[in-house]
Amino acid sequence: MEIKEANVRAKAPNKTDKFVLATQICLRIAATATAMAATWVIFTANQTVEVLGMSFDARYSYSPAFKFFAYANAIAFGFSLMSLFFMFFARHALTATIYFFFFLHDLMMMSLVLSGLAAGTAIGMVARDGNGHTGWIKICDRFEKFCDKVTVSMALSYVAVVCLLVLTVMSAGKSRQI
C-alpha cells in the first residue's frame, strides 16, 4: 500500500493532464465572455417608437422574465470570472476536492443561466409571434431593434450554457479520479 501511495504521489504530469487543464481554462474564458456579452446586450437593449404623437418604449425591465434573464446572466458572469481566476492561480494544486467544488459551482451556474434562458425564450416567443388564443398581439413588428438585440443576447447565453454544461461534466469526471 505504501509503494502504491508513493507511486500515485510521484505521478508525473503528462500531456493529458495539461490538455484537460487547458481545456477547462479555455471553456471558462468562453463561458465568462459570452455571459458578459449577453448581460451587456440585454442591459443596453432599449428602443423608443413614436406612434400618433405618443411614444412607446421597450426595455428589459418592463418584463419580469427579461429581468430574470438579465440578472441570471449577470450573476453567472460574476461567479464564472471568480472561478476562472481561482482555477488559473491555483492550477498547480488542484485536488479532487477542489474539483468537486468546481463541479458544484458549474452545476449551479448552468442551472441558473438555463432558467433565465427558458424564461426569456418563452416570453420572447410571445412577443415575436403573439398568441391568438389569449388575444396577445405581437410587438416585434413595432420594436424591431429591441427584438433583434434580445435575440442576440439569448444566442450568446445559449453558447454560455453549452460551455457550462461541458465544464460541469468535465469537473465531475475530474473530481472522482484523482
Added chain:
Amino acid sequence: MALQSGEKLPMFIGHIWSKQKSRWTLLGLRLLAFLAAAAATLVMVLNKQTKTFVVATIGTTPVNLTLTAKFHHTPAFVFFAIANGLVSIHNLVMIMMDLLGSKFDYKGFQFPMIASLDMLNLALVSGGANAAAFMAELGKNGNSHARWDKICDKFGPYCDRGAGALIASFLALALMLLISFLSILNHKLVNSSSHNSHNNIIALPN
C-alpha cells in the same frame, strides 16, 4: 476497490455513510423525482377549461361566446409537458438500471453515462419549469407595457391546476439537483477510500 458496508470514511462530511445506505437513499430520491415529474406532466396535459361568455344581447336572446383554454395553445406549456415526460422516463430507466443493472457489465462506461444524462435531464426540467413559470406569471399579471391582458381572472381553475403542475415540477427540479450532487459524491466516496485522495496533488512543472 469497493467499500465494505458500514466502513467509516475519512471525509470532510464526518459521519458514517455506508454504501448500502447511500444506494437506497439515491433510489428513494429517484422514485420521488419520477413521481413528481410524472404528476406534473399528467396535470398539465389534462388541463383544460371551457367557459361561456355573454358578449351581447340582441333583443332578449343573449349572444354567447365559448372559449376553451387548453395547454397546447401555449408553446411554453407544450415544452413543459414534454420536458417533464422525458425526465420521468429518465428517472424510471435509472431506477430500473439500479435494481437490475448488476447483470450487465459496463463498469467503465457507467459513470460518464449516468453523470451526463443526469445533468442533461436537470437542464431539461429546469428549462421547462422556468419557461412555464414565467408564462403563468404573464397570464396571471398581464403586461401593461405590451398591452397584454391577464387571463387568470377569467379562467381560474385552469390557472390553479397549472400552478399545481408547476409546483410538482419545481419539486422534481430540486430533487434532480440533489440527485446529481449525491451521485457524484457517492462515486467520489467509493473511489477515494482506496487512493486517499485528499492527500494527492498533481504537480505541474513551473
